[in-house]
């Protein structure tokens with residue numbers, strides 16, 4: 001539904017001698033229809049610029065952007081204006097018109113597309129019902145809570161029945177409870193309307209609760225990208241570390257400390273109990289949890305395996321778990337993923353194990 005290739009955007013800092021800032025540095029991105037894709041990254045990573053290039057609020061210096069099969073980067077102004085109706089956008093600070101009521105704010109999006117008055121009234125009522133604000137049509141933004149303001153923003157963004165919704169830190173200004181209710185609404189809209197959502201965020205909760213796919217962005221580039229459950233099993237995944245922080249020592253006297261990740265149905269298997277029973281060993285769990293993510297069930301633990309851990313690692317991998325050392329041995333770039341052998345490949349021969 002969204003296809004970005006080789007996207008690059010630079011800015012010139014203020015002043016005649018301003019240096020060039022590369023905000024987006026060659027990003028490729030494909031968001032499938034109906035997916036919720038989250039781009040995570042620290043401040044200045046380039047997330048907002050990337051998002052604004054998707055609806056061409058910023059014109060990229062290089063690369064292509066296509067939404068719903070239409071290459072926006074190739075359109076003239078008039079055609080681009082029309083194509084933008086198929087892309088809704090919501091903002092961190094809601095961007096509502098303070099002089100208009102809730103209904104007036106939503107109607108505004110229909111006025112600019114030339115929808116007739118009666119049809120507008122009907123559609124506004126429908127949209128407010130969709131976002132759970134039917135009773136507040138005549139309220140002004142100043143009379144609303146943050147969550148209600150964002151609901152107006154969502155209703156307005158959906159006015160022209162877009163297939164794609166862009167979300168720019170939509171929950172960053174909200175408290176955790178309100179964040180949860182807005183995320184539930186977005187997920188509901190995604191499922192009921194088949195809405196494809198591309199969002200940028202720095203909040204892990206957002207990825208946990210609604211994203212099927214994600215990318216981690218740093219210095220204008222994607223350092224990892226794909227379905228969340230795939231990323232969790234990827235060697236050295238930053239997303240895995242941030243979604244499931246393992247706050248525990250990475251060494252244990254006389255034992256091998258490993259980080260184990262399981263996703264999907266494997267996360268339901270009482271893997272650790274079964275490991276202890278089958279090999280007749282005790283396996284201290286130093287940290288970890290199993291959680292229900294939007295992308296599916298996933299679990300991650302830090303374990304202290306007896307001795308060199310080879311038998312236990314073999315067993316865990318044969319059950320579909322991804323196993324990596326808690327501390328990488330010094331001097332080895334990818335010690336647990338020797339070429340030709342994926343670290344999470346079941347049944348890795350024991351001589352390949354550390």
Ligand SMILES: Nc1ncnc2c1ncn2[C@@H]1O[C@H](COP(=O)(O)OP(=O)(O)OP(=O)(O)O)[C@@H](O)[C@H]1O
Pocket residue numbers: 011012013021022023041042043044045046047048049050
């Ligand atoms: N209009 C602009 N003019 C000059 N530099 C800009 C402009 N917009 C963004 N930048 C620079 O581009 C880089 C990426 O900024 P961007 O806002 O896209 O990052 P971000 O990940 O969204 O961060 P934040 O969450 O703080 O907005 C930063 O170095 C920023 O200073």
